[in-house]
Amino acid sequence: MATKKELRIGLIGTGLMGRIHTNGYYQVAHFFPELAYRPVLKAVCSRNEENARKFAEQWGYESVETDWRAIIARDDIDAIDICTPNDTHAEIAIAAAEAGKMILCEKPLARTLAEAQGMVDAINKANVPNTVWYNYRRVPAVTLAKQIVESGKLGKIFHYRANFLQDWTINADLPQGGTALWRLDADAAGSGVTGDLLAHCIDTAMWLNGAITDVSAMTKTFIKERVHQTTGKVQPVGIDDACLFHCHFDNGSLGLFEATRYARGHKALYTFEINGEHASIRWDLHDMNRLEYFDHADESVVRGWRNIHVSDGDQPYMNRWWIPGTSIGYEHTFLHQVADFLTCLETGEPCSPTFQDALETQKVCEAVLASAASKSWKDTGVTV
Secondary structure (H helix, E strand, O other), X not given: OOOXXXXXXXXXXXXXXXXXXXXXXXXXXXXXOOOOEEEEEEEEEOOOHHHHHHHHHHHOOOEEEOOHHHHHHOOOOOEEEEOOOHHHHHHHHHXXXXXXXXXXXXXXXXXXXXXXXXXXXXXXXXOOOEEEOOHHHHOHHHHHHHHHHHHOOOOOEEEEEEEEEXXXXXXXXXXXXXXXXXXXXXXXXXXXXXXXXXXXXXXXXXXXXXXXXXXXXXXXXXXXXXXXXXXXXXXEOOOOOEEEEEEEEOOOOEEEEEEEOOOOOOOOEEEEEEEEOOEEEEEEHHHOOEEEEEEOOOOHXXXXXXXXXXXXXXXXOHHHOOOOOOOOOHHHHHHHHHHHHHHHHHHOOOOOOOHHHHHHHHHHHHHHHHHHXXXXXEEOOOOO
């Protein structure tokens, strides 16, 4: 048996995404045994040493750090995984690139387009492998949707629509800022649902349907002031609680997008639908292992929406899992991305979405916010 090459991981951040990414590293060799690279959980970093040590003990990291600069400086670390709030992504990624480290970064790439561009410039200068964790690309049903679109079965695309609905901030007493609620603080997050939720929708949309060329948007902040956990003072809320936009795609189709944290009854409703000349497809995160497909070429007496259960071995990724007819979950999408990243290290190919891909998503997010502020159409400048 060939000796496995070690990919020594330095994880920065011990929150939810740190756990999810680590599970991917921990499990990937069990389900993709042919990979030449084997992740090694070398070090985990948190500003709170106790949290770092508990995390390391739970997941099997060999050591801990409390300063991200120290983890980047270590010679025994090959790849830096950034699982921190958005306001730290740029500084960490640029330093890691300058140190010659591979980088895996949580989404969105940064708070602003300027920060994201600086990260891309650093990656390009250092020429280090990189990827951004837009995990919904790795849902088998979404990957199957990509294959169907690329096959031409849908024909000319007319419409793309998506939404991402949550309800967890419908509470005027909920503070902003701090460890758990940094997503409500514009200084830490950059934006609200645009960068947090719509970024996922935009990444998937441009992966499936091509470049978004221009947008017309509106945003709403329903609760204007919240107590900030750091200062204890009531401060203006700078993030968007809801955002709607419509757009043109480069292929001539129209797009309609909505995201909100004020849709009572929805914890994470993410859906998309694509309507083409010959066929349509749609997907719902709540039933993530199914893809719905309508083909107008079917005989009229049986024509209707098909419900495809994506669980068989000839469907994307599913030959790695259980038996046909059974399902996998959210966590597997990250494991798939780890496997794809390791495969790309072998082949020398980029592992999409790369920082450059995520920069294009950032361009759309920036145009959306600018459009909402100016109440006018804005070009995105996307070059995908």
